[in-house]
Amino acid sequence: MLGGYSGCMTAPHPDPAASAGPVPALSIRGLAKRFGGKIAVDGISLDVPAGSFFGIVGPNGAGKTTTLSMATGLLRPDFGTAVVHGVDVWARPLEAKKLMGILPDGVRLFDRLTGEQLVTYAGLLRGMDKDVVAERVGELLSALDLGEDAGTLVVDYSAGMTKKIALASALIHAPRLLVLDEPFESVDPVSASNIRSILDRYVSSGGTVIVSSHVMDLVQRMCDHVAVVAAGRLLAAGTVDEVRDGMSLEDRFVQLVGGRSHTEGLEWLRTF
Amino acid sequence: MVAHLLRLKLTLLRNGLRRSPWQLVGMAIAGLYALGLVGTLVVALVLLRAADPGLAQTAVVLGGSAALLGWAIVPVAASAADMTLDPARFTTSAVPMSQLLAGLALGGLIGIPGVATALVALATVWTWARGPLPAVAALVGAAVGVLSCVVLSKVVTTATASLASSRRFKDVSAIAFMIPLVLMGPIVAGVGRGVSASAGFLPELAATLSWTPLGAAWSLGGDLAAGRPGPAAVKLLIALATLAALLWCWKLLLERALVNPPYAGSGSRKGGKLGLFGLLPATPAGAVTARALTYWLRDPRYSGSLVVVPLLPILLVFQGSQSGDFGTLAIAAPLSAFLLAWSISADVSYDNTAFALHVATGVRGMDDRLGRALACLAFALPVVLIFAVGQNFLTGSWQALPGQLGLSLGILFSGLGLSSVVSARYTVAVPLPGDSPFKKPPGNVGQTLAVQFAGMAILALLVLPEAALLIAELVTGNAVFGWANLVVGPVLGLALFGAGVRLGGRWLDARGPELLAQLTVNR
Numbered sequence: 001m002l003g004g005y006s007g008c009m010t011a012p013h014p015d016p017a018a019s020a021g022p023v024p025a026l027s028i029r030g031l032a033k034r035f036g037g038k039i040a041v042d043g044i045s046l047d048v049p050a051g052s053f054f055g056i057v058g059p060n061g062a063g064k065t066t067t068l069s070m071a072t073g074l075l076r077p078d079f080g081t082a083v084v085h086g087v088d089v090w091a092r093p094l095e096a097k098k099l100m101g102i103l104p105d106g107v108r109l110f111d112r113l114t115g116e117q118l119v120t121y122a123g124l125l126r127g128m129d130k131d132v133v134a135e136r137v138g139e140l141l142s143a144l145d146l147g148e149d150a151g152t153l154v155v156d157y158s159a160g161m162t163k164k165i166a167l168a169s170a171l172i173h174a175p176r177l178l179v180l181d182e183p184f185e186s187v188d189p190v191s192a193s194n195i196r197s198i199l200d201r202y203v204s205s206g207g208t209v210i211v212s213s214h215v216m217d218l219v220q221r222m223c224d225h226v227a228v229v230a231a232g233r234l235l236a237a238g239t240v241d242e243v244r245d246g247m248s249l250e251d252r253f254v255q256l257v258g259g260r261s262h263t264e265g266l267e268w269l270r271t272f
Numbered sequence: 273m274v275a276h277l278l279r280l281k282l283t284l285l286r287n288g289l290r291r292s293p294w295q296l297v298g299m300a301i302a303g304l305y306a307l308g309l310v311g312t313l314v315v316a317l318v319l320l321r322a323a324d325p326g327l328a329q330t331a332v333v334l335g336g337s338a339a340l341l342g343w344a345i346v347p348v349a350a351s352a353a354d355m356t357l358d359p360a361r362f363t364t365s366a367v368p369m370s371q372l373l374a375g376l377a378l379g380g381l382i383g384i385p386g387v388a389t390a391l392v393a394l395a396t397v398w399t400w401a402r403g404p405l406p407a408v409a410a411l412v413g414a415a416v417g418v419l420s421c422v423v424l425s426k427v428v429t430t431a432t433a434s435l436a437s438s439r440r441f442k443d444v445s446a447i448a449f450m451i452p453l454v455l456m457g458p459i460v461a462g463v464g465r466g467v468s469a470s471a472g473f474l475p476e477l478a479a480t481l482s483w484t485p486l487g488a489a490w491s492l493g494g495d496l497a498a499g500r501p502g503p504a505a506v507k508l509l510i511a512l513a514t515l516a517a518l519l520w521c522w523k524l525l526l527e528r529a530l531v532n533p534p535y536a537g538s539g540s541r542k543g544g545k546l547g548l549f550g551l552l553p554a555t556p557a558g559a560v561t562a563r564a565l566t567y568w569l570r571d572p573r574y575s576g577s578l579v580v581v582p583l584l585p586i587l588l589v590f591q592g593s594q595s596g597d598f599g600t601l602a603i604a605a606p607l608s609a610f611l612l613a614w615s616i617s618a619d620v621s622y623d624n625t626a627f628a629l630h631v632a633t634g635v636r637g638m639d640d641r642l643g644r645a646l647a648c649l650a651f652a653l654p655v656v657l658i659f660a661v662g663q664n665f666l667t668g669s670w671q672a673l674p675g676q677l678g679l680s681l682g683i684l685f686s687g688l689g690l691s692s693v694v695s696a697r698y699t700v701a702v703p704l705p706g707d708s709p710f711k712k713p714p715g716n717v718g719q720t721l722a723v724q725f726a727g728m729a730i731l732a733l734l735v736l737p738e739a740a741l742l743i744a745e746l747v748t749g750n751a752v753f754g755w756a757n758l759v760v761g762p763v764l765g766l767a768l769f770g771a772g773v774r775l776g777g778r779w780l781d782a783r784g785p786e787l788l789a790q791l792t793v794n795r
Contacts, residue, residue: 114543
């Protein structure tokens with residue numbers, strides 16, 4: 001599906017198959033981004049069906065975060081388009097951003113606010129009603145096990161708590177599409193399963209979730225669709241069963257991406 | 273192992289400099305500054321050789337005691353403890369304790385403060401080179417004294433490590449440190465006057481200090497030169513006992529710290545208090561105002577400048593009391609208007625990548641700009657009014673008030689408008705969130721300087737009408753110009769404020785993602 005050589009970017013090309021069927025929750029076409037001499041994303045096209053639980057997996061530096069940033073309006077692409085529920089993210093950004101809840105990876109938070117203030121701030125910035133915000137903040141914080149720390153400054157939170165408060169900020173306006181970059185990093189197992197059940201319920205009531213992750217097991221158990229990205233290109237996409245092709249997702253991933261080193265050498269490690 | 277640790281320290285220092293040429297420039301500037309200071313002190317100590325032994329003894333003992341105190345206080349107060357050889361990093365390497373102590377102590381001497389202290393201390397040998405015995409005694413005293421300095425500083429930093437790693441302490445100490453820094457001039461002048469007024473008391477103080485751990489080591493040469501071997505022997509014992517006690521304390525503290533790493537957690541607090549978010553209107557612009565005001569109060573990078581504002585008139589009053597003319601106080605209002613208005617020109621840079629929330633939520637640029645400007649205005653306006661009225665109250669004549677107020681309000685409003693435009697387009701190098709306001713920021717120094725100078729030049733152009741009216745008033749003495757200024761300043765200022773917020777908002781709407789990308793580089 002995708003070509004391109006190192007050193008030059010693949011020209012964007014429309015995918016004729018995209019026009020048929022129901023409107024996808026997210027549809028990206030030929031997204032590409034170059035940082036200086038390095039091509040981070042090299043023409044990725046992808047459809048995320050509405051109502052799906054979509055996983056994006058890839059090795060470190062594959063371009064997952066860059067792709068998701070371009071799809072959500074945080075980073076302007078060099079080429080390509082991103083359309084959310086029929087709304088072009090880069091042509092009508094304000095409308096598109098109303099439909100999306102975003103948990104970016106590797107950005108700071110306004111961490112001198114308390115957890116409660118931060119989520120309230122995210123709601124008010126979106127122009128929501130004060131009472132609705134207040135009600136939802138309380139429910140979100142207790143659902144994410146942050147009720148006891150609602151009045152603590154976010155700067156004093158642990159890494160996992162920080163992830164959870166950022167997730168709450170992404171959920172506050174009840175978006176139709178949730179884009180979560182590494183949502184389970186350093187989150188404890190109990191909170192992780194709480195988050196998973198929140199997301200499962202959200203998907204079963206018609207919402208769409210996109211998560212990026214390194215953890216294949218988690219994606220295989222949690223998601224119904226998956227895309228494999230490496231070196232800025234899409235290697236495979238489809239339902240989890242289609243992509244894994246009878247193998248475990250992890251084995252299939254290693255097969256697709258390659259680069260597994262043979263465990264020879266290091267003989268001395270067994271001599272003590 | 274000791275040599276190993278010293279080599280490690282040197283390698284770390286060299287690699288730190290290699291990271292960027294600006295590090296080298298900073299080190300060179302600090303080095304030159306230290307060299308000037310050390311040079312002056314060494315020359316003074318050499319000259320003291322010809323002076324009366326009593327005077328020399330007083331100077332050396334007081335200076336030495338001050339150095340020892342400085343080594344204890346400065347690293348903690350400035351949260352600038354030298355952590356290149358943080359003992360916590362050696363926990364897993366199983367270095368024998370005695371060698372670790374020796375290595376860390378000698379490693380503490382490598383670096384500008386250590387070398388400077390050692391050089392000045394060695395110069396006291398020359399001061400007491402009035403015979404072989406005093407010179408040797410001074411050498412021993414200098415060695416013991418310098419080691420005591422380093423070890424004392426290690427004891428203090430190790431003991432306060434868990435305190436110093438708590439966020440609350442860092443915030444408070446950064447702000448508290450700002451006050452003496454701003455008031456440096458008055459403090460130095462006051463201390464100088466106090467010392468010259470009580471000069472007769474100093475030899476007595478030095479004599480007393482020389483019997484205490486602070487001054488004992490520095491008094492050996494002087495006592496022998498004055499022919500008092502008995503007291504010198506006792507003081508040598510005091511100095512050695514001090515060093516031994518400090519080493520023992522450090523060893524105990526380090527042994528404890530290595531297995532009990534500093535704990536920086538804080539208790540959890542239940543919610544229910546929305547603070548300013550509950551008070552201000554629940555609109556996007558109101559929320560931005562509440563957030564920005566919360567930061568002015570809670571983030572030391574912002575509140576540091578809030579602490580400076582009330583000190584400004586103190587500084588000007590002090591200057592007035594020196595010259596007997598309080599005319600300079602008239603600039604307090606326009607100056608604070610300028611400083612506060614310009615301070616939000618780096619607002620987005622202070623946000624750092626947290627600004628992603630504004631981009632992700634799609635808040636309108638206008639709301640973002642307006643919220644930040646109103647937050648600054650919320651306290652800048654009262655400050656400017658109080659300063660202007662207060663100055664005229666002090667001088668007793670109210671003639672100059674309209675003109676002064678017009679100019680100040682003009683600067684404040686125009687400045688806020690300009691800042692709203694500047695911070696929508698350009699990022700500057702500022703300390704990262706959570707860092708001390710004194711920390712050298714990463715990022716593009718060239719662009720920072722360009723933005724600062726160009727911005728100030730444009731602001732000067734924008735307030736040209738008010739300035740011209742003020743000059744006309746001062747030259748002609750005609751009060752009409754003052755009253756005209758009181759009209760022109762706020763009207764023109766508010767027009768520019770509105771235009772700035774609008775233009776900045778439009779730029780932000782168009783280029784929000786690009787601005788975020790610039791911030792990501794400075795992360």
